[in-house]
Amino acid sequence: MSPRMKGADVLLYDHPGSICSQMARLALVEKGVPFARRTIDIMVTAEQFEPWYTALNPKAVVPTLKIGDEIVTDTIRIVYRIDRAFEGPPLTPSDTAAAAAMDGMMKDIMGLHYGVLLYSRRLDAAGKSPTVIERGKYLREQLTKHPERAEVLERRIAGNDRLLEILADPAEVERHVDAARALVGRLDQAIDGSDFVCGDRYTLADTFAAPCLARFRIHGFEPWWSGGDNANVAGYYRRMKERPSWSIAGVVDSGSERDL
Numbered sequence: 001m002s003p004r005m006k007g008a009d010v011l012l013y014d015h016p017g018s019i020c021s022q023m024a025r026l027a028l029v030e031k032g033v034p035f036a037r038r039t040i041d042i043m044v045t046a047e048q049f050e051p052w053y054t055a056l057n058p059k060a061v062v063p064t065l066k067i068g069d070e071i072v073t074d075t076i077r078i079v080y081r082i083d084r085a086f087e088g089p090p091l092t093p094s095d096t097a098a099a100a101a102m103d104g105m106m107k108d109i110m111g112l113h114y115g116v117l118l119y120s121r122r123l124d125a126a127g128k129s130p131t132v133i134e135r136g137k138y139l140r141e142q143l144t145k146h147p148e149r150a151e152v153l154e155r156r157i158a159g160n161d162r163l164l165e166i167l168a169d170p171a172e173v174e175r176h177v178d179a180a181r182a183l184v185g186r187l188d189q190a191i192d193g194s195d196f197v198c199g200d201r202y203t204l205a206d207t208f209a210a211p212c213l214a215r216f217r218i219h220g221f222e223p224w225w226s227g228g229d230n231a232n233v234a235g236y237y238r239r240m241k242e243r244p245s246w247s248i249a250g251v252v253d254s255g256s257e258r259d260l
């Protein structure tokens, strides 16, 4: 297939509220690539564990990008592939140092534990997360029903158990929230004097930073930038929200955890 395609036959398997899906959609929209979507219900019917889907994405996560016959998984790989494969505005800086800074920022954004950030805001009176506990039960039931899916389900159960352990430890939760707040500070420095995370043009780092900040807003972290600190991020957030891509790609900055 041509290295600079025009966007024919592009399908994104995604979920509306998933932060990684929003990143991939932003990259497609900003690049100007027409694409179709196939929603994977990762919440209620847990379609991500269906064999037809794990054949595409063995880690059973969204998003997955299909370009013709090519399957691309992992959000960082997906957005780079979008930038390289299609005609449209370049979303990677040509300068090597700026490109490395962009890559580092994307990895830092992806490196946060979004499950801890989400569910630690929604603990019950006993300090537990009913959703995460229910999820553990559901995954174990699935394992009993579908022993052939053991590899992926056991990995997911281990991750869920680890999440429960972290949620039960306020110091650990604080460490994760501090990492998120520190990232906002780093974004603020990066944006200082420029309109975007990596200089004066929209790049892949913006496809990551915008949904990340949108998610932080849902968690009630907006005062980190609306209260006077991190004023660059405040202006940046407004600018990102005003871009047509925000609504076309369905970036979500309000709603309940059921939608995420």
Ligand SMILES: N[C@@H](CCC(=O)N[C@@H](CS)C(=O)NCC(=O)O)C(=O)O
Pocket (backbone or CB within 6 Å): 018, 019, 020, 021, 042, 048, 060, 061, 062, 063, 073, 074, 075, 076, 156
């Ligand atoms: N490293 C993966 C992470 C993807 C990921 O965690 N996706 C979440 C939604 S943002 C998911 O599919 N979760 C499904 C589940 O938890 O079972 C990537 O970058 O694609």
